[in-house]
Every structure is written in C-alpha cells, then in structure tokens.
Amino acid sequence: MGTEPRLGSKVFYKIGEVSHLTKLPAYVLRFWESQFTFLKPKKSRGNQRLYIQRDVETVLEIKRMLYEEGHTIEGVKRYWARRGRVSSRKLRPKEIAKKVMGDLRIILKIIDSHAG
Numbered sequence: 001m002g003t004e005p006r007l008g009s010k011v012f013y014k015i016g017e018v019s020h021l022t023k024l025p026a027y028v029l030r031f032w033e034s035q036f037t038f039l040k041p042k043k044s045r046g047n048q049r050l051y052i053q054r055d056v057e058t059v060l061e062i063k064r065m066l067y068e069e070g071h072t073i074e075g076v077k078r079y080w081a082r083r084g085r086v087s088s089r090k091l092r093p094k095e096i097a098k099k100v101m102g103d104l105r106i107i108l109k110i111i112d113s114h115a116g
Contacts, residue, residue, distance in 0.1 A: 012050040022059050
C-alpha cells in the first residue's frame, strides 16, 4: 500500500490525488474547471492536470460554498469575481511588464516629488 497524499506534502498533485484529498470525483473537478475560470491547473507534457496547493485549497473552498453553504455555481462565480480572482482575459508577459513599468514610473514620480 502506498502512502496517502497529504495537502502540502507535494508541489504538484494529479487529478486522482486531488480527487482523493477533496473526496470529489474527478469528473466534478473537470466540470468545475469548465465553470470557474480561476481554477486552471497546469498541464504536463502528457496533458495530465497538475494542481498546486492553492488550486486544491480553491477546490476545497468551492466545495464548502456549494455543499455546506448551499450557494449555486453562479453565486460562487459572483463571489470570486468580487474577490478579484476572475479576470476577463490573461495578460501576456509583455503586457504585465508594461503595466509594472508604468506603476514603477508613477512610484518614482511620487518619491521624487517628496524628496525635494
């Protein structure tokens, strides 16, 4: 018998391990990925889902909200949108770099204005 996976004991978890940890069938996890844009595990070269600890924690929070608190899928989507976890599109690295550079320029102007 192999050892049971524990949350926090690994960097990546395969869908079967996440299913075991969260006590949810794999098909539910795949369905939730299609419904919640913020739940996107990485894919391995073999196209296997690789969840990180934050993904597993997100799954557990979604499970709690749906099964224990009685929220609907749409209600969970609205909640996560209000938390700022849902974005309409992913930014490309160049777009992120431009945004960060712009933010840094603003910070430098603020510092310069207070230095004199």
